[in-house]
Amino acid sequence: MRKSDLADGQILGLDVTEGRAQRRLIVIRRGDEVTAFENRCPHAGWPLDTFDGRFLSSETGGLICAAHMAVFDPKTGACLGGPGQGRGLTPVPVQAEGDSWLIGPATRA
Numbered sequence: 001m002r003k004s005d006l007a008d009g010q011i012l013g014l015d016v017t018e019g020r021a022q023r024r025l026i027v028i029r030r031g032d033e034v035t036a037f038e039n040r041c042p043h044a045g046w047p048l049d050t051f052d053g054r055f056l057s058s059e060t061g062g063l064i065c066a067a068h069m070a071v072f073d074p075k076t077g078a079c080l081g082g083p084g085q086g087r088g089l090t091p092v093p094v095q096a097e098g099d100s101w102l103i104g105p106a107t108r109a
C-alpha cells in the first residue's frame, strides 16, 4: 500500500486474498505510525466495521467494535473495555519501505 493511500487519522478496511483464503484487515494511521489487525473481534468474531464499512472510534481514539461496542487500543489492539473480555485484536506486521507500507501476514500465538 502506498503511504499516500492512507491519510493521517484514517482507519481503513482491507480485503486481502492469500491463495484461496480471503482475509479482512484493519489498517490505522496516526501520523507516521501505521498499525494493522485482523478485522475480527475477539468477542464474537464479527468484523469491527459497520454494515456500510465505517470504523467507529471513541473520543480518546479507541477503536470500537460496531457489533457490541468493545473498545480496543489502536496501537496495540489490546481490549480496553466492553465485551472483548480482555482479549485483544490479532496484530498484523506493518513495515515501512520507501513510499509504501508492507502489510504482512498475521502473527499467531
Ligand code: FES
Binding pocket: 041, 042, 043, 044, 045, 046, 065, 066, 067, 068, 069, 070, 082, 083, 084
Ligand atoms: S463482536 Fe465485537 S463486541 Fe461483540
